[in-house]
Amino acid sequence: MAQTRYLLDTNVFVNLLRNNSTNVTTRLTQVGIAVCALSEITEAELRVGAEISQRPAYQHALIDQLIATMPVLPITSAIRLYASERARLQASGRKLQDFDLLIGVTAVANGLTVVTNNAKHFDRLPLQIEDWTLENVLLGDLA
16 A cells, blocks of 8 residues: 555645646646545535535535545644644734644644645645646645
8 A cells, every 4th residue: 555645635626526627637647546645624625515515415425436535634643733833823923724724734744745726825834735736746845
């Protein structure tokens, strides 16, 4: 079994579910789905999207199919890091949405690269980021 290397952000799944990005699909095929994971926060965000869609049952079925192919990582191992980073960001006057922070610290706690097309959501954290919607996907350590 391949070791997980990437934590896919919610917007990556939205692109996949909507078939919005050939680059994302191509890159996922290149690296292999076996090295990818998602946060349980991402699953929660996707489920909310399904609930407010025109076809909730259909959307939930698509989500079920997609997440059955990779591990869903719990946030439990990242809670202490979340608290530390939240306090650090608050003290510096720099805010980050809770869900983005939880996804980011889950990546840090598990030694994973975040794949997102919203790098600015994670640029305050010490982690590697890739944007698979771009030709040159490596953005590097942004913190």
